[in-house]
Amino acid sequence: MTMMGMSRASLAELEERFNGIAGSADLTELADGLFAVVSLLDREHRLRRTFTDLSATAERKAATVRTLLSGRVSEAVLETVVAAVGAKWSRAGDLPDALERFGVIAALAQAEAQGQLDDVEDELFRFGRVVDGNPNLRRALADAAAPVEARLALVDQLLSGKTAPATLQLVRQLVAHPRGRSLDRGLEEFGRLAALQRRRLVAVVRTAVPLTDGQKQRLTAWLRASYGHDVHLNVDLDPQVLGGFSVRVGDEIIDTTVAGRLEEVRRRLAG
Known part of the structure; x- marks a missing residue:
């Protein structure tokens, strides 16, 4: 995900704040919560525009977030979203893109804490090669007409117990919410974030x-x-x-x- 102008500056500032929020959080829960918020913003375009309205104050948007999400997500998820809506974004779509990035970083940080970050990076790459070499599997995982539950069941069958938990979490996110990307491209994107985290x-x-x-x-x-x-x-x-x-x-x-x-x-x- 490439951001320009205000969005790039906002993303850099928010990463500093996010690192502080994530330091004492359940990272797996944080990642899942942020992915859920991303899904909400992708569905509710009006809400996304409200949260990226440059004429609205950060305080007003934060109050809306707290009303909407308090009691439904963890405090770490809530504070991350509040910080994100208080930033300035060049495009409305940059807000959910940023929140997804933080969700991926949280999952990768959990893998790093468990000594599995190298495994996750390798597994994302290898699964991408498997998908690339198997057109039937690629179609099954990308079939928007198939129920999400069926596609996730296939992912679980392929990866559960055979990869690091973070790998399964990230692949499930890509299959359930491709967000306009091919699975191959999503795996490459998440793999690059894993490489950055490792360095x-x-x-x-x-x-x-x-x-x-x-x-x-x-x-x-x-x-x-x-x-x-x-x-x-x-x-x-x-x-x-x-x-x-x-x-x-x-x-x-x-x-x-x-x-x-x-x-x-x-x-x-x-x-």
């Missing part, structure tokens, strides 16, 4: 006070040099840190906080 690490920084832009740049450069990958910073303000900061990259924690040093002293004394 970037996420570092969660806990600090008592906001980091300056200069501090963020220096920390990012140091982490990139240390890990050999591009690194995205998620900064979590936590008054209990007391001083210093801690950084979590995957399962590794670098702790320079006063609270962390005190806890280490306590552990040594207890031992």
